Amino acid sequence: MADKPNAGAGLRGQSAGSTALCTVGKTGSGLTYRGFDIKELAEKAKFEEVAYLLLKGKLPNQVELDAYIGKLKGLRGLPAALKTVLEQIPASAHPMDVMRTGASMLGNLETEESFEEQQDVSDRLLAVLPSIICYWYRYSHDGVRIETETDDESVGAHFLHLLRGDAPSELHARVMNVSLILYAEHEFNASTFTARVCASTLSDMHSCVTGAIGSLRGPLHGGANEAAMDMIENWTSPEEAEREIMGMLERKEKIMGFGHAIYRESDPRNAIIKGWSKKLAEDVDDTVLYPVSERVEEVMWREKKLFCNADFFHASAYHFMDIPTKLFTPIFVCSRVTGWCAHVFEQRANNRIIRPSADYIGPEKSQWVPIEERD
């Protein structure tokens, strides 16, 4: 990918603060959470262990992890007033808007009264966000009021269970676990920065998370996994995919799921989720979507030296698990809420209101004209 100057647009390359949570694009190890390489976490950890690492500052021992999983399980229920609100939202709504409303409504019902409650508030959000999206989805699409308090051991299995009504296979639970780990944290990305800006005014956790959900929704950020799916599902062969991609590049269209603001050569999360997408493709005897995705990857590298980011192979992986496309980005929320909350803790612990300057480019002096004399 061509290097652009760092200064100016998008604050690219400028440090906007410090963090002990994550490194992105550091030579030698593409992505670390509190010093742990993402590859090792994705292979060995439970998502709840990673959430604990991010939110509490260290890996839990077995007793601590068991207690944490037990605590999260106990926080999956929805207050009646929140269910009532979710039931008002039409099936045509975008699920990210449902997530935003859900987080905001929870803030009305379970207000963070002081920063001393921040750990509990974050654990509650982590536990309840899958319940929020699945309760709305099942009610608006299937007309059923589901029970959200399942006994599933993991956040990922809980999500799939609520969505389908049955506990998921071991393979699907494993892929969800890996996916949630990969999406959990990524330094000063747009949604996390949104959360930190909000936190810097000493606002409450629900406001920080609600704002972050709004930032994640866009197709240049978390929404890219859905946009990538909308694109690749149109193609029935690698040859067709290649022809279409070449046309899009010629027309200077953006290819969703490719490129990155920080990584220059690859996104370390891609190889991991791509491997799981391949396994799932074999599981469902896919002969189209995975080969199409691989061809798009090859063409983008050959033509533009652009690589898949975390979102591209998430599209096929989620699709193979029968997850509706419009729920892809909400799953990202269910994971990234850990990173957002951990960043809010950091911001609060060493706060100064975030308030940069702007280069003024407007008129020097404007002349007041009475309203009746204006054009």
Ligand SMILES: CC(=O)SCCNC(=O)CCNC(=O)[C@H](O)C(C)(C)COP(=O)(O)OP(=O)(O)OC[C@H]1O[C@@H](n2cnc3c(N)ncnc32)[C@H](O)[C@@H]1OP(=O)(O)O
């Ligand atoms: C989990 C995540 O949020 S990962 C990101 C998810 N987003 C996407 O997949 C959306 C598609 N990708 C993009 O829009 C961009 O690559 C971003 C938003 C991720 C990064 O944006 P930037 O930092 O501005 O990109 P960058 O400066 O490196 O771009 C370099 C050049 O490559 C082009 N480019 C970058 N990504 C793409 C793409 N996906 N398709 C086509 N061209 C692209 C840019 O237009 C730019 O060309 P130019 O110099 O002629 O203007």
Ligand SMILES: O=C([O-])CC(=O)C(=O)O
């Ligand atoms: O870091 C970024 O700009 C976007 C990203 O990959 C993420 O948030 O996971």
